[in-house]
Amino acid sequence: MDAVIEVDSLTKRFGRTVAVDGLSFAVPRGSIVGFLGPNGSGKTTTLRTLLGLTTPTAGRATVEGRPYAALPDPARVIGAVLDAAQFHPGRTGRDHLRVFARAAGVARSRVDALLRLVGLGEAAGRRVRGYSLGMRQRLSLATALLGDPRVLVLDEPANGLDPQGIRWLRDFLRDRRDEGRTVLVSSHVLSEVAQVVDEVLVLHKGRLVAQGPVAELTAAAGAPVRVRSADPGRLSEALAARGVTATGDGPGWLVAHRTTAESVGATAAEHRIAIYEMAAHPRTLEDIFLHVTGEADR
Ligand SMILES: Nc1ncnc2c1ncn2[C@@H]1O[C@H](COP(=O)(O)OP(=O)(O)OP(=O)(O)O)[C@@H](O)[C@H]1O
Secondary structure, eight states: OEEEEEEEEEEEEEETTEEEEEEEEETTTTTTEEEEEETTTSSHHHHHHHTSOOSEEEEEEETTOOOOOGGGSSHHHHEEESSSSSTTTTTTHHHHHHHHHHHTTTTHHHHHHHHHHOOOOOTTBBBBGOOOHHHHHHHHHHHHTTOOEEEEEESTTTTTOOHHHHHHHHHHHEEEEEEEEEEEOOOOOHHHHHOOOEEEEEETTTTTEEEEHHHHHHHHEEEEEEEEEOHHHHHHHHHHTTTTOOOOTTEEEEEEEEEOHHHHHHHHHHHOOOOEEEOOOOHHHHHEEEEEEEHHOO
16 A cells, blocks of 8 residues: 555653554555544544644654655645634735745745635635635635645534535545545544545544444444344344344334344245345444444443
């Protein structure tokens, strides 16, 4: 794997708080990776370390093989939108971008094209004071894109975006990926992430508790299967013999937990139990998230 972001045994303590606890992961080039975890699980701290804004207590985080501070031309390597972006309220969106363009050594001519790209073409001459949360998010994104970076790190980018904005953001991220660029995106809105990411990393209390493509994680978690059969008692025993727990769910009905329709069907066939109705309820990313973080708590 051509890993563009590598986090290796990263630990960050703030006094007695262990924000990140020996975390290791890699993000392959040309992918969109979702960075998920409950509040306070260490996502922002990890992203800040990657961007050289926080010094690790131990371990390291690198982009294209180097810590941020050692990147020769950081604006062209990595761009970021972190929480709580600060803007000078009296500046227009265009002036804000021009200031950052100068600092990053980027041609001024790029500014208007970027404002149009993020949908702020018409608002470019308005003061940021009057921008909505969603407009500020778009301006942050434009700032992150100034150097046309190969890697984009986004902390909660969907915050404040309306449904149209969220769809636009998804298409935008897909386009970046299709150009071979890499995106690491943290989000609380799991259903939005699930649609666009190639894989997810789930953090809990500063540690990685799950990692992989969404489809693999949801398939591995199995699904509740609701089944109506000629003999629920015998079917329940047959399933138990295979390690599957089933509970009664009204006359004739069972719910078999954490399994697949194929497995329930095969068990019933083996025991010659007629099945009348059956439906599997596949797991969602949200189920996985709640399950792995709940397990980690136990
Ligand atoms: N500068 C700091 N000083 C002290 N504690 C901090 C600091 N930054 C983060 N923490 C603590 O580290 C832990 C991880 O915080 P972090 O912001 O990385 O989590 P997060 O996963 O990004 O949370 P959220 O989803 O709420 O943004 C929390 O307990 C937080 O209180």
